[in-house]
Amino acid sequence: xxxxxxxRAVAAEIGPVVVACGDRAIADAVEKVRGxxxxxDRGQPxxxxxxxxxxxxxxxxxxxxxxxxxxGDLPLLDPAAIRAAVAGLADPETDIATLAAVIEDxxxxxDTSVNKVAAGFADPSRPARAxxxxxxxxxxxxxxxxxxxxxxxxxxxxxxxxxxxxxxxLEQRERLxxxxxxxxxxxxxxxxxxxxxxxxxxxxxxxxxRARQLAVTAGQSLSSRHSCESGNSGPxxxxxxxxxxxxxxxxxxxxxxx
Numbered sequence: 567x568x569x570x571x572x573x574r575a576v577a578a579e580i581g582p583v584v585v586a587c588g589d590r591a592i593a594d595a596v597e598k599v600r601g602x603x604x605x606x607d608r609g610q611p612x613x614x615x616x617x618x619x620x621x622x623x624x625x626x627x628x629x630x631x632x633x634x635x636x637x638g639d640l641p642l643l644d645p646a647a648i649r650a651a652v653a654g655l656a657d658p659e660t661d662i663a664t665l666a667a668v669i670e671d672x673x674x675x676x677d678t679s680v681n682k683v684a685a686g687f688a689d690p691s692r693p694a695r696a697x698x699x700x701x702x703x704x705x706x707x708x709x710x711x712x713x714x715x716x717x718x719x720x721x722x723x724x725x726x727x728x729x730x731x732x733x734x735x736l737e738q739r740e741r742l743x744x745x746x747x748x749x750x751x752x753x754x755x756x757x758x759x760x761x762x763x764x765x766x767x768x769x770x771x772x773x774x775x776r777a778r779q780l781a782v783t784a785g786q787s788l789s790s791r792h793s794c795e796s797g798n799s800g801p802x803x804x805x806x807x808x809x810x811x812x813x814x815x816x817x818x819x820x821x822x823x824x
Contacts, residue, residue, distance in 0.1 A: 567768065568592055570641035570781075572601050578645035580652050581630070585638075586620035592638075612743055613637060614718070618729045621722070633725060635718045641777055642765025643717075650763075651719040654693045654755040661724035661752040663693065664744070666712040667761040675703055675711050681742060683714040685756045696754040699742045712756070714744075715764060724752060 568585060575583045585596045588608035596603040604623060610616040617635045632655055634648065647665060654663025666683050674680045678701040685694040698704055699714055720728070727750075734749035747754055766777040 567641045567774075567777075568638045569595055569599055569601070571636065571638050571643070572596055572599075574640070574643045574645050575634075575636055575648060576601075578648035580634070580649060584620060584624060586616050587638075588616070614720075614725065614743065615729050617720075618725055621725075628722070631722045633720050633722060635720065637716060639768045640717075640765060641768065642780055644763035644765070647715070647717065647759050647763040650757045650759050651717050654757050655719050655721060657693065657755060659753055660693075660755040661721055662728070662744075662747055662754045663719040664696070664754060664756055665715040665717050665759050666756045667715060667759055667764060669711045669713050670761070674713065678702060681714045681716070683712050683756055685712065687758060690758050693755040693757045696744075696748065696756045698748070699744050700740055701742070712758070714756075715759070718744075728752070 568587075572583060572585055583602065585592065585601060585603040586606050587593055587596075587603060588606055588610065590605065593603035593605055604620045606616050606619045610619060613635050617633055621630070621633050632652070634652060636643070636648065651663050651665050654660055664683075666685065669675055669680065669682070675682075680701075682700050682702070682704050683696050684698040684700070684704040685696050687694045703711065705711075724747075728747055731746055731750050734746040736749055737743055737745040744754065766773055766780060768774050768777050
């Protein structure tokens, strides 16, 4: 399954793609299809820590100043979603950019397995500032609610600051690592995407079965042998790629991909 995620990242055409993983079998699967993988410490506590280790190894000269963290459990993700996250870094005040989708199922609003983000979208076509993340219902009152999609585009300096921070009080209470950034005063922007762009997030065997059905419909196939399933084991193989130096006005003359 990780190969499918890697292919989606490549299709986004925003820069080099590298799979950072702590499992040799995952690296072998990626390299078999001529992808690039980097082995990282198996004990990394989060995907953010893993991609930080990877980019420090891959780019010690700091040619790239942004990095995207895409978990390996989204085999059917539309590449447009990755580009939407990167576009959130166009605002120089943004430290981290991420995604959300409108919750259309009323049962999901009260479901604590669905992570929510509170953000005021005056214009749904433009990113809004994330004010809070929670497993419970936020905000209160009538109006739409948004599911947070855990795909992050970091400025490199923001990633370095984030992994150096102590775990936040609210982070530990909600068990949501992005709250560490908010507690430290970092700015996270959120872009709304069409839920169809997400495909299926594979967290359970039932999710994998559904993803396989959708893949068959699309003329693809999914293997669970090298899947990266989230859960108590933590993120084992986030697909990660440093971006072209497009946000610093450097020597790369290519136009940004949107």
